[in-house]
Amino acid sequence: MYLGIDLGGTHIAAGLVNEEGKLLKKVSCSNLINKTYKEYVKNMADLCKKILDEEGMAISQIKSVGIGIPGTPNNTMGTVTCNSSIKLDDAPIREEFQKYYNIEVNVENDANCAALAEAVAGAAKDVDHSVTITLGTGIGVGIVINKKVYSGFNYAGAEAGHIVIVTDGEKCPCGRSGCWEAYSSAPALIREAKKLLQSNENKDSLILKMANGDLSRIDGRIIFEASKQGDKIAKEVIDKYAKYLSEGVANIINVLMPEVFVIGGGISRQGDYLLDMIRSRVYEKIYTKSEPKTVIKVAELGVDAGLIGAAMLGK
Amino acid sequence: MYLGIDLGGTHIAAGLVNEEGKLLKKVSCSNLINKTYKEYVKNMADLCKKILDEEGMAISQIKSVGIGIPGTPNNTMGTVTCNSSIKLDDAPIREEFQKYYNIEVNVENDANCAALAEAVAGAAKDVDHSVTITLGTGIGVGIVINKKVYSGFNYAGAEAGHIVIVTDGEKCPCGRSGCWEAYSSAPALIREAKKLLQSNENKDSLILKMANGDLSRIDGRIIFEASKQGDKIAKEVIDKYAKYLSEGVANIINVLMPEVFVIGGGISRQGDYLLDMIRSRVYEKIYTKSEPKTVIKVAELGVDAGLIGAAMLGK
Numbered sequence: 001m002y003l004g005i006d007l008g009g010t011h012i013a014a015g016l017v018n019e020e021g022k023l024l025k026k027v028s029c030s031n032l033i034n035k036t037y038k039e040y041v042k043n044m045a046d047l048c049k050k051i052l053d054e055e056g057m058a059i060s061q062i063k064s065v066g067i068g069i070p071g072t073p074n075n076t077m078g079t080v081t082c083n084s085s086i087k088l089d090d091a092p093i094r095e096e097f098q099k100y101y102n103i104e105v106n107v108e109n110d111a112n113c114a115a116l117a118e119a120v121a122g123a124a125k126d127v128d129h130s131v132t133i134t135l136g137t138g139i140g141v142g143i144v145i146n147k148k149v150y151s152g153f154n155y156a157g158a159e160a161g162h163i164v165i166v167t168d169g170e171k172c173p174c175g176r177s178g179c180w181e182a183y184s185s186a187p188a189l190i191r192e193a194k195k196l197l198q199s200n201e202n203k204d205s206l207i208l209k210m211a212n213g214d215l216s217r218i219d220g221r222i223i224f225e226a227s228k229q230g231d232k233i234a235k236e237v238i239d240k241y242a243k244y245l246s247e248g249v250a251n252i253i254n255v256l257m258p259e260v261f262v263i264g265g266g267i268s269r270q271g272d273y274l275l276d277m278i279r280s281r282v283y284e285k286i287y288t289k290s291e292p293k294t295v296i297k298v299a300e301l302g303v304d305a306g307l308i309g310a311a312m313l314g315k
Numbered sequence: 316m317y318l319g320i321d322l323g324g325t326h327i328a329a330g331l332v333n334e335e336g337k338l339l340k341k342v343s344c345s346n347l348i349n350k351t352y353k354e355y356v357k358n359m360a361d362l363c364k365k366i367l368d369e370e371g372m373a374i375s376q377i378k379s380v381g382i383g384i385p386g387t388p389n390n391t392m393g394t395v396t397c398n399s400s401i402k403l404d405d406a407p408i409r410e411e412f413q414k415y416y417n418i419e420v421n422v423e424n425d426a427n428c429a430a431l432a433e434a435v436a437g438a439a440k441d442v443d444h445s446v447t448i449t450l451g452t453g454i455g456v457g458i459v460i461n462k463k464v465y466s467g468f469n470y471a472g473a474e475a476g477h478i479v480i481v482t483d484g485e486k487c488p489c490g491r492s493g494c495w496e497a498y499s500s501a502p503a504l505i506r507e508a509k510k511l512l513q514s515n516e517n518k519d520s521l522i523l524k525m526a527n528g529d530l531s532r533i534d535g536r537i538i539f540e541a542s543k544q545g546d547k548i549a550k551e552v553i554d555k556y557a558k559y560l561s562e563g564v565a566n567i568i569n570v571l572m573p574e575v576f577v578i579g580g581g582i583s584r585q586g587d588y589l590l591d592m593i594r595s596r597v598y599e600k601i602y603t604k605s606e607p608k609t610v611i612k613v614a615e616l617g618v619d620a621g622l623i624g625a626a627m628l629g630k
Contacts, residue, residue, distance in 0.1 A: 152571055257473075
């Protein structure tokens with residue numbers, strides 16, 4: 001048995017996961033930002049204690065604990081640097097956690113954890129090499145090679161949301177211009193919709209009706225729903241979104257040629273409506289025209305992918 | 316001891332390589348295009364025989380033979396598909412070679428071979444994870460993870476010359492628009508110079524003088540030489556070239572985070588004059604600002620990288 005922990009901006013979740021990557025129990029608590037690393041770790045240890053107590057288990061029955069974080073881990077040192085709503089600077093997470101439980105502790109980036117989860121127990125479980133992207137406020141990317149996370153010599157790899165697909169294009173928070181993330185994240189989708197809706201001739205778009213005329217209420221789901229109902233503006237926005245998303249997917253396939261490419265995150269709930277648009281574009285763009293080709297699939301583990309993957313780090 | 320073979324468009328080269336990746340002997344013959352795979356393999360076997368005869372060695376003293384080809388190999392089947400000046404369609408190279416010598420035969424893409432060579436005996440020999448690019452008529456890219464070539468589930472990977480860095484940009488022979496290769500190959504450099512030199516106000520550029528006024532004689536070396544001598548047009552061309560080359564290098568570093576990134580091929584002979592421009596731009600662009608960072612180096616093995624790497628496939 002393994003324990004996995006997902007340290008998020010609003011919640012910390014912990015789960016008991018078996019050897020096959022099946023989540024057997026999950027607990028969570030709300031997470032306040034601007035805590036110290038010691039407070040985060042205390043919360044994590046409390047969640048683990050809760051699982052052990054409720055299951056009547058001892059820590060000796062757990063092989064290892066994995067912690068997924070939205071930042072850059074150093075799994076040699078057991079330290080973590082985050083620069084999102086959670087701020088950590090080389091925080092000694094492993095050492096601190098081991099004050100509560102003397103057990104193997106692994107730290108890993110949350111997108112890499114999600115990729116490992118899909119590789120062990122989700123959409124890529126039948127193959128050795130896979131890539132999983134998580135479409136959300138950014139694009140998280142995880143590379144799995146031979147069923148192990150690959151993140152480069154300094155654990156900072158698979159930041160493929162920050163490959164430039166439009167040189168000198170849209171500004172990205174990372175400092176570059178034209179990153180894939182700046183075109184294919186949920187905020188990018190909403191930005192493009194708002195751009196078109198600012199024109200008077202587009203004021204009768206279904207998107208605006210569904211958002212009760214309030215631009216600030218537009219989200220990805222509304223845009224997709226309006227597109228499915230035939231709204232011209234929504235279709236135009238989704239078409240452009242699919243185009244740029246496909247450029248990035250094709251780029252990664254050309255570099256890494258995974259057997260399965262998994263698309264997760266909120267937008268992936270659109271399922272085949274989105275994926276069919278991506279597949280047709282990507283198969284036109286990739287370098288290798290012969291069979292077998294990379295299979296593009298929707299993620300299967302949803303919001304639990306992060307903690308399942310964290311648990312599987314010690315497998 | 317190993318034998319490595321580099322099947323090129325104009326020459327076939329073969330070499331005797333030791334365990335450390337040192338090339339001990341090299342022979343070659345000219346290669347006519349439009350041959351059958353049987354003729355290519357006969358030439359390869361003849362070169363190997365020449366090495367063995369001249370060294371007084373028996374094939375039993377050779378651990379394996381590796382063949383680098385400018386196409387897509389399938390090392391499970393021992394077959395090769397090429398669609399360059401050499402045309403091969405699923406040609407059973409291994410089976411054919413084993414008619415001459417009953418020995419382990421590996422087939423691999425030539426850019427992947429070059430990357431393996433640099434990883435075993437060249438610029439990346441001290442690290443586990445490296446990427447090597449070869450700047451030529453295209454961009455060849457090879458990924459080495461834990462000292463082994465990584466080319467994906469179907470051997471078609473590391474075609475990173477075909478990551479789009481300018482969506483809807485310059486047409487690429489691969490069918491996409493805006494590929495890195497379409498901006499950072501030698502022909503791309505020359506194309507940009509010619510564009511500027513077509514304007515009358517640029518007719519006094521040193522590039523044209525060095526090419527004796529003949530646009531068709533412009534090559535990469537001339538453009539770099541003119542730039543070093545202060546020519547304004549050449550500087551502008553090189554600056555643009557370095558910009559796009561850096562976008563691709565930074566993209567690959569963000570995805571794979573190799574410990575060493577090696578730049579080889581003809582243009583890399585410009586050494587630090589080019590690399591200093593690349594380094595300053597790339598370190599601004601990569602996602603990870605903390606140390607340690609990927610080190611960017613010039614390739615060390617030159618034109619022999621392909622056959623050294625081919626030999627090392629069996630190591």
